[in-house]
Amino acid sequence: MTSAQMDDLIVIENLDFAHSYGAHQVYKGLSLRIPRGKITAIMGPSGIGKTTLLRLMGGQLKPQRGTIEFAGHNIPELSRSHLYEQRKRMSMLFQSGALFTDMSVYDNIAFPLREHSKLSEEIIETIVLMKLEAVGLRGARHLMPAELSGGMARRAALARAIALDPELIMYDEPFAGQDPISMGVIVKLIKSLNNSLGLTSVVVTHDVAEVLTIADKVVIIADKKVVAEGSPEELKNSDDPLIHQFLSGEADGPVPFHYRAPSLAEEILGAQQGESHAG
Amino acid sequence: MLDRIAGLGKAVLDSIAGAGQAMVMLLRALIGKPQLRKSWPLLMQQMYSVGVLSLIIIVVSGLFIGMVLGLQGYTILVDFGAEQSLGPMVALSLLRELGPVVTALLFAGRAGSALTAEIGLMKATEQLSSLEMMAVDPLRRVISPRFWAGFYSMPLLALIFSAVGIYGGYLVGVRWLGVDDGAFWSVMQANVEWGQDILNGIIKSLVFAFVVTWIALHKGYHCVPTSVGISRATTSTVVTASLAVLGLDFVLTALMFG
Secondary structure, eight states, X not given: OOHHHHTEEEEEEEEEEEOTTOSOEEEEEEEEEEETTSXXXXXXXXXXOHHHHHHHHTTSSOOSEEEEEETTEEGGGOOHHHHHHHHTTEEEEOTTOOOOTTSOHHHHHHHHHHHHOXXXXXXXXXXXXXXXXXXXXXXXXXXXXXXXXXXXXXXXXXXXXXXXXXXXXXXXXXXXXXXXXXXXXXXXXXXXXXXXXXXXXXXXXXXXXXXXXXXXXXXXXXXXXXXXXXXXXXXHTOOOHHHHHHHHTOSSSSXXXXXXXXXXXXXXXXXXGGGGGOO | OHHHHHHHHHHHHHHXXXXXXXXXXXXXXXXXXXXXXXHHHHHHXXXXXXXXXXXXHHHXXXXXXXXXXXHXXXXXXHHTTOGGGHHHHHHHIIIIIIHHHHHHHHHIIIIIHHHHHHHHHHHHTTHHHHHHHTTOXXXXXXXXXXXXXXXXXHHHHHHHHHHHHHHHHHIIIIIITOOOXXXXXXXXXXXXXXXXXXXXXXXXXXXXXXXXXXXXXHHHHTSOSSHHHHHHHHHHHHHHXXXXXXXXXXXXXXXXXX
């Protein structure tokens, strides 16, 4: 293993993936490296399969081809029990928070500890309160998830995600649907948790402005593969039209405004040859 | 035309794939070393929500069905001067057929639909995925306790249903219509056999419990995680489970009493 590889927590090589229920190819020949201890932002237009990529890294989906190495283990080839071993080292913050609705905030955060450790309830309580303190919700420990606002639910879920002190934390659209204040809070939390806990963070998002302020590395995915990667500065200075369109949020460009269709004139005039012009 | 044939083929393939998925789900949920310390509280919690909360509907329906049986049975039997046989008539209809079948149908409507909707929503809100990412197997944690809770509680509910039903028949037949009290009970005792009637009823009930709970869990676990998908899955649970119960009841009756 070379030193460059050792510095990467996740190495994805030549990944092909298509959902079993559709012929639509999501990834073709995608390769990607996630550096250890850094915040990597994965960006791309909606519907490009960014969440799918996180599920592939977590072993919830299996690729048709390619390798996904997490700390030297090829995730798609692991047996169930080995995969579960590795999953204890990673954690994922879901877009909805995915708190268990039948448990209080406290029990939600204690849940992974009770499942995977033999710690006494007193120690679990200490850990849970520390994690809640880190996200600023120590006072909300007795509330049920239904009583939390969207931003608080996401912070509680974040406390649960760091309960077992994982090495990797994957954020699925952490800023989606947040008001500016809670968005600022979450941006700050991602940064501070990454630095103070020595985590490796992967943030999947399309909120460009927020993530560029904290990311160490930015990866842009489009057209089934990585189209650009580098530090935020490198990408901001890039003159690639696609990167430019994406970072400045222009409606039309290399990523077309229109979903593939025959041209409007052809469709209205009923021209039959329209199909050959699709795309 | 060709599209229709293709559609038919797809429907057949989909249903076979669905059955396979359901089978794999159940096997993975049930096989593995039991962890009593963790699963006991989960089982109790589910026994409460699946079993105890179904008690009211079971008791009320049992009472009314027993009362109707008493009334109908009496008006038929009295023409032949055979109203003394009201006791065994009510008891046998309940223990052999109505108890297990009606309980299973009510259970599918009350608890089965709730199980499907609950699991479907857990899937839609990514709770199942988050369990998996926390290295906790949702099949062991979510599916397995619910399956056992359904499997254990339905036969108990069916027995309660039959007992309450017999009491309803007694109220109408003896208290209201004047059938002799002693004859009602003693003829019933003489005609109801443990193995042939009660045990067979319990076996039926166990089979229905297995099938209804399995269908409800499968429909929830493999539903399309959207509001339309969950509503379809819930409807499909009630319809499929009810038809399965009625069909199986015929087969079991033919085997046991045919």
